[in-house]
Amino acid sequence: MKLEKNSVTIGFVSSVHPHSNMHMKTLDLMDSIDEVRLLCIEDQDPVELSKISSKVKVIYKDISELLDDEHIDIIILSARNDLCPEILELSAKAKKHVLFDKPGAVHSKDLHKARDIAEKNNVNLSVMFLNRYRPEIQALKTHVASGIFGKIMSVEARMITSQVRYRDPDYWLFKKRKSGAGILSWLGCHYIDLLSYVLNDRIIEVSAYLDNLNEEDLEVEDTAVLNLKFSKGSLGSFQNGYHIAGSASGYAGASSDNHLAVRGIKGYGTLPFGGPEYIFYSEHESLDLNGIQKMQFTPPDSEAYGGVAGERFLEDFIISSLTGKKFDISIESVIDVLEVIEAAIESSITSKSIRI
Structure with a gap:
């Protein structure tokens, strides 16, 4: 349709x-x-x-x-x-x-x-x-599913963006009653979702450190480091923080330092996230002579949210x-992510690894 x-x-x-x-x-x-x-x-x-x-x-x-x-x-x-x-x-x-x-x-x-x-x-x-619809994410997910990386050993992601001082510290996002959590629920949620989506796997255990390291007195975390265990045995890590100085003010066009990578027995895929490149390598018999490869993505410009x-x-949601x-991306997807965030908060408080 x-x-x-x-x-x-x-x-x-x-x-x-x-x-x-x-x-x-x-x-x-x-x-x-x-x-x-x-x-x-x-x-x-x-x-x-x-x-x-x-x-x-x-x-x-x-x-x-x-x-x-x-x-x-x-x-x-x-x-x-x-x-x-x-x-x-x-x-x-x-x-x-x-x-x-x-x-x-x-x-x-x-x-x-x-x-x-x-x-x-x-x-x-x-x-x-x-972000599931980004072409580089789709390429990485396809490679994982095809088996060209072999058994996946580890994944990692990093999502670092502008400091709290550029984001109005009095805004509701920094109020626990209104927001729930801090950077993990506002921005980290995307990457927690993507790691599970790319692997087609669930996070089942979390250990984490959360803190407030910006100068502002906040009710929610501005910094988080998570260790993740997936149901199929892969291990992962995720770093998330409002850390970058010198950014533009506001929530549009903020500076960022982002990364996502998957590493398997036979190869790896890595994304300097937000950029046009996807870099991958595989020893699979169909690709073992190719060495390190790069894919470039140049989608048309669009002022829409998410390009x-x-x-x-949005079109696919409407059609469904x-x-x-x-629609594939249901409310259950964000329930899963929030459970991971809640486990991370509990882990940071108790200094224990939390099963989900």
């Missing part, structure tokens, strides 16, 4: 959130989106979002009005972590499909009720793990929802 031009009506629910403007820009860019019907909560200014796109035609005052609107095909939810679960539950009861910004909850258990309602009503509640990959992600199919 291909989405026709001006064929989809979106319900957009937003609180004050770093990505709301970006999501609205995405909807404005996509030809298939005909109309956006907006609900702003918790001090989000509807005028601000409406200025981004002329597609905003209706502004609602409460969630019941939006959920009663039979013209809405899907809902985009960009809201504070503590606000998301109730909205997801109400949407699932109303049989509305929802694509929500990560992580969507303060605690993994807060999403269980929404998940159960969605399963009962055959509704897609899906999380915006857009062209983000546009394709409209055709009654289950």
Whole structure:
């Protein structure tokens, strides 16, 4: 199925959130989106979002009005972590499909009720793990699945970005009651998800150190180092922190130092993440004469959140929802990630390895 031009009506629910403007820009860019019907909560200014796109035609005052609107095909939810679960539950009861910004909850258990309602009503509640759609991630995952790296021994990832001082230390992301955790739930969640996704495996044990090493007095962690054990025996590590000086202020265009690698008996794949290269090597009989290889990716430019990959992600979610199919990246994906984060927090407090 291909989405026709001006064929989809979106319900957009937003609180004050770093990505709301970006999501609205995405909807404005996509030809298939005909109309956006907006609900702003918790001090989000509807005028601000409406200025981004002329597609905003209706502004609602409460969630019941939006959920009663039979013209809405899907809902985009960009809201504070503590606000998301109730909205997801109400949407699932109303049989509305929802694509929500990560992580969507303060605690993994807060999403269980929404998940159960969605399963009962055959509704897609899906999380915006857009990085799965990046071409270099797809290439790495394909190589792992094909066996050219052999048995996977280890994986590692690093996600380092701008210091807290560039990100408004008073923002809700640094308030435990509203956010749940710190950098792990806001940014680390992407990489925890990708490690499991690339390996097609689950994390079953975590040991970790979490700390507050920036100068600001925060309620949540700004630094984390995790050791990971996967169900098939692979071991992994992940470093996450608000550490880079000299960055631009804000949440768009922040400096970063990112990396992801998989190493097996017969080869390896490594990503200087965010760059155009994927580097790999394999001693598999089909590739053993090739040496170290590089793949370059030059996707078309797009101002959408997540670029062209983000546009394709949203298109696929809409198509799955409209055709009654289950979207691959479900609410269960982020529940799994939150369980890993909770295990990391417990490990850091108790100085013990935590089984999941």
